[in-house]
Amino acid sequence: MSKSRRALDMSLSLYRSLPNNGDTFRLAELQPGREGDPVVLTLLPKLLSQGDDYEALSYVWSSAENEAKVLVNGMHVPIRRSLFEFFTVLRSSKQPRLLYADAICINQVDDKERTQQVRLMQDIYKNASKVLAWLGPGSPATDLLLRVAATTSAGDYSPNGSGENDGGTWRRPPEADDPSVWTSLQATLRLVLDQPYWRRAWIIQECLLARQLYFSLGTAQVSWDSFSSAHMMLLEKRPVARGYTWGYLYDTITRFDHLAGLKNRSHEFPIPLSGIVRRFSAAESTDPRDMIFAFSALVAELQPGHPGGLEVDYGLSTVSLYFRAGYASLISDSRPLPHRTLHGLRTMLRLTSLELLETVMALIDPDELLSAVSWLVGDWDPQSTPQGRTFRDERKHEGLAYIDCHVADFSTLVRLLNEKERAGR
Structure with missing residues (x-):
């Protein structure tokens, strides 16, 4: 079986x-x-x-x-x-x-x-x-790290003499006063921050929505506030909101910085799908559709009553989700360069240009393709497929070369997908 x-x-x-x-x-x-x-x-x-x-x-x-x-x-x-x-x-x-x-x-x-x-x-x-x-099984090193974290708070930070945050210092707990112990704690923290947990798409929403959040390493457990303060202390960061960046700008910024930045800005959510694509394209999920659904509380286009009609629906194929999410984004987001959002969305959903193209060609007569779908542009090779239409070199047209991205085109495709699904029931 x-x-x-x-x-x-x-x-x-x-x-x-x-x-x-x-x-x-x-x-x-x-x-x-x-x-x-x-x-x-x-x-x-x-x-x-x-x-x-x-x-x-x-x-x-x-x-x-x-x-x-x-x-x-x-x-x-x-x-x-x-x-x-x-x-x-x-x-x-x-x-x-x-x-x-x-x-x-x-x-x-x-x-x-x-x-x-x-x-x-x-x-x-x-x-x-x-x-x-x-965060995984513990060890003597992680036990010490969480013991130190449990005794650390933002109040352990002392600003400089002028009262500004720049140039301030952290009060080290007695257990971390030895330079060799301090170095070991820093190394352990970096190993913890490199765990697969921080790459998982679902954790963003789970952590942001929590009333109380605790991290476990083996049998040791510590609160978000204490772990966050210890993280700043050991990596010598400042305990202010601007001390955390979004985390996608520099390789040296940890994924924890990214999460902490979001916690400090949680009042800004839900945000447009384009912002989710820009900030979380490096996240990971077992099911590619969860690269959208894992952020259901954070995406404006997934909120009830949105005109795009995007919903969590595991009956959708990944390709169908791409077109529906793209349409919902295009009708609600007035920001320029929508092709960047669509390219990022394709990457997040692990789709190739040809997979999208095959769906379009199955819905629209290939002879009408160029006039009906204005965002598919590029060099075509009429001999390459039985249908007679495909890109000669996808690398030249990365992201399917969406130059115009007209809302009407996605509206037509979503309507045709709906008709196809109804006919298949």
Whole structure:
């Protein structure tokens, strides 16, 4: 039996359908146990309106080739190693713990449920009593780092004599007063900041929406405020909003700087899709569609009532999502050079120019292509495909050479895609 077939059979036995009422989701109750015991979870339905008596988890899915088994409602279920490790750390020996982990709480093989639940994701993370972020197994070095972080605050920074922030100094905690320990702490911090966690697209929204955010390294845990202050102290940064940049300008700026900059500017969201594309094109996700959906709370075009009609929908192909997102962006964003947004969007969704072109050619008569779709321009080779139209050299026309990007063109394509989907039902 194939792996996909086993996953489908398991989901049918494990998950009961949830009502699509904009309020119902699942939680996983982690049962008590000791080291070496199986990890046991019970899935429970929950209403967002019932309160915040749960903690939401933020973690990297890690490789599917490195899985471990847990018991969910009495069934053996494979999960990614990173989540398994997090469960073993969070488990109490006496009391159950109510958690939200999307890999377990959402039926991942049911696109309809996945769509419904991802639309609720922002409310699930906003409503949680805490968001707990897993940075990986600990070590003596990371234990020391988090102990130092736990005793650090922005109040440990002293401005210079004139009262300006420039030229100020941090008060080092006693544990870090030894120069060799200080150097070791700096090296450990840099290793922590290089973890795959910081590259994951989903963590941006999860961290920004958290009422309380804690980072875990092994059994050690520290709050966002303390970790942020320790980060600034060890890398000798200033504890002011402008001390953090967006993080995409220089290789020397860490991804944590990027996240901290967003936390300081969280009041600016939601922002146009073009801003998301510009700031997060280097993020990573298992499903390329999540390069858009992972920012659902932050993207103006994904908010209810937007004229572009863009929604989280896992029934869409990646190509269809590209055209819908491009259309929603074009009708709402008055900024110049929309081709830069469209090129960045194509890159984020891991699409090639030819994949987009094939979709366009399937929707529009090739003989009318140049007049109907004005943003497809370039040198054509009429002998290269049976349809008679393709680029001679895509490298010369990077990003599909969108020169005009007329809204009407995307409007036509989205209308044709809608008609094609309705006909296929």
